[in-house]
Amino acid sequence: MKLSDGVEWALHVTTLVAFVPADQAVPAARLAEYHGVPAAYLAKHLQALSRAGILEAVPGPHGGYRLARPAAEVTVLDVVEAIDGTESAFVCTEIRQRGPAAGPPSDYRVPCGIHRVMNRADRAWRDSLRAVTIAEIAEGVVATSPAHRIEAGARWMEEVLR
């Protein structure tokens, strides 16, 4: 079980976009070059974020992407689910109801115990991701990076928004 690379990209991109002024936008190509990832492929994931209502796409010249709502209202889980889907990693195929010793469906009113455990774990995972917002991630970046690093990022952003 490996999480798609796109999830990591989407999280970093969303964090970066959180620093874009509300009345401006950054093109997908610039976001890609900032992170050193293939532009065409990143675009695919940006579309997913747009469909999920996390990013807002602005067409035409001076267009690009920006946050569709405040960073404090976007959780890490929102981004992960936008890329990876909302369904649980574990899918119960009810194999207990198959085979020679199985009975009619009426014998299986109670959900499979294994299913319950896996679902609880999945919920714990999602709860953990839901507890953190992109705003907090962005604050953390500023708080833990050297000053000249923040400055370099700001310069890049200014250059792009020119």
Next chain:
Amino acid sequence: MKLSDGVEWALHVTTLVAFVPADQAVPAARLAEYHGVPAAYLAKHLQALSRAGILEAVPGPHGGYRLARPAAEVTVLDVVEAIDGTESAFVCTEIRQRGPAAGPPSDYRVPCGIHRVMNRADRAWRDSLRAVTIAEIAEGVVATSPAHRIEAGARWMEEVLR
């Protein structure tokens, strides 16, 4: 992100094997037919469980698989990791250190905030799975199934161990 089907099979099989007396064993082919899954493919996963020290393989006639240690000492996480591996679903590729606005590695002494959040969620998931043992799963099956279902299972087991 989808968890391998083999994980579900392994959990059900391990639970079933928990009912096998310590001095006997059930062949892989029987375990497969009980759950209605391809025998050749299930064998692959049984090997993984064997390598992980969860099941013990007994060769030759009257051979098969049995638990390598008490069911109360086998957690759900043990089984999941035996099939799916122990590494986290999220792999941080440090894309923050790439691109035009990046600096030298010395600027990134603090771990990536996104990485930290994802790791915490992964830990929550694993903690949740570690909290439940196969013995508890087995007890749950007995407690929630109709009496005649348990009886049918016992009959099947007796037939196989004959």
Next chain:
DNA sequence: GTCCCTATACTCGGATAGCAAGTGTCCGAGTATAGGCGG
């Protein structure tokens, strides 16, 4: 009758094809802008 030996059949174990989902890429539809033209 008892012990030993051998052939047998049954078990696991790793090496080998097939397929689906994620990875990576491309070109077409739509829009705000910049320049030119007419008034």
Next chain:
DNA sequence: CCGCCTATACTCGGACACTTGCTATCCGAGTATAGGGAC
């Protein structure tokens, strides 16, 4: 000089190949048993 129109260039959006990892399968190595033979 001002307003309008048109051509342009830039943006996102969805449709198209490729590759890695899971899915599925097979045959070979090893072992406890069952039967037969010798003592």
